[in-house]
Amino acid sequence: MKLRDVKPNPLRVQRMLAMLKQAGVADEAVLRVMGLIPREVFVAPSMAVQAYDDLCLPIGEQQTISMPSVVATMTAALSLKGHEKVLEIGTGCGYQTAVLSKLCRRVYTIERHAPLSRVAVSRLHDLGVTNFTPMVGDGTLGWPEQAPFDAILVTAAGPHVPAALVDQMKPGGVMVIPVGPQETQQKLVKVTKDAHGAVQEQILGPVVFVPLIGAQGAMPTRARG
Numbered sequence: 464m465k466l467r468d469v470k471p472n473p474l475r476v477q478r479m480l481a482m483l484k485q486a487g488v489a490d491e492a493v494l495r496v497m498g499l500i501p502r503e504v505f506v507a508p509s510m511a512v513q514a515y516d517d518l519c520l521p522i523g524e525q526q527t528i529s530m531p532s533v534v535a536t537m538t539a540a541l542s543l544k545g546h547e548k549v550l551e552i553g554t555g556c557g558y559q560t561a562v563l564s565k566l567c568r569r570v571y572t573i574e575r576h577a578p579l580s581r582v583a584v585s586r587l588h589d590l591g592v593t594n595f596t597p598m599v600g601d602g603t604l605g606w607p608e609q610a611p612f613d614a615i616l617v618t619a620a621g622p623h624v625p626a627a628l629v630d631q632m633k634p635g636g637v638m639v640i641p642v643g644p645q646e647t648q649q650k651l652v653k654v655t656k657d658a659h660g661a662v663q664e665q666i667l668g669p670v671v672f673v674p675l676i677g678a679q680g681a682m683p684t685r686a687r688g
């Protein structure tokens with residue numbers, strides 16, 4: 464069977480959507496899209512039964528697919544209307560890219576691990592997702608050639624909000640990013656830039672993410688003392 468013919472298990476999807484509503488996700492468009500995308504194809508077959516549970520699961524390279532409640536909360540915080548050019552940092556397995564692709568015009572997605580990017584790109588193509596452009600590289604520097612972006616979603620936690628990403632937000636744009644020391648005391652931050660370029664930050668709540676590694680992020684573990 465082709466990936467694009469895989470239909471999400473209705474009972475598991477219903478349970479996941481009920482859990483998301485319980486967790487406070489009220490954005491109907493985000494809930495609709497997450498109910499349509501087969502999450503099990505983004506994880507190893509041995510983990511397919513857990514794919515709709517509110518868990519992060521391993522995807523290789525010591526990285527994880529984020530919990531559905533976190534994907535939903537972060538996506539909803541972007542308030543996408545459909546016309547946006549979106550930058551995603553941390554392609555991972557491609558699930559978040561697939562969700563974004565159904566809610567905006569085009570997703571530019573950067574992953575630092577080439578093997579993860581390769582698998583995600585092939586999976587997204589097999590699913591029939593075409594409105595995305597992938598790149599392997601350091602997402603903390605953004606994608607200057609494609610900037611500015613209406614919305615930026617960062618799916619790994621940095622020690623601070625990278626200045627390069629703020630620079631690449633459109634006036635009126637929004638960014639959602641986990642910020643904080645690695646794995647402890649991280650907060651989900653919503654950054655907005657008004658029409659005059661003034662930037663404001665709002666804390667949405669506590670989160671736990673893998674580190675954002677890069678020139679304007681954390682250092683790779685090997686490089687630490």
Ligand code: SAM
Pocket residue numbers: 522526527528529552553554555556557558559560573574575576579600601602603618619672673674675676677680
């Ligand atoms: N959105 C992903 C998904 O749906 O699978 C979540 C992936 S995981 C929580 C975060 C990803 O960010 C990892 O794949 C990691 O390799 C990547 N990452 C970390 N630092 C990065 C950087 N500077 N540039 C690009 N990707 C980065």
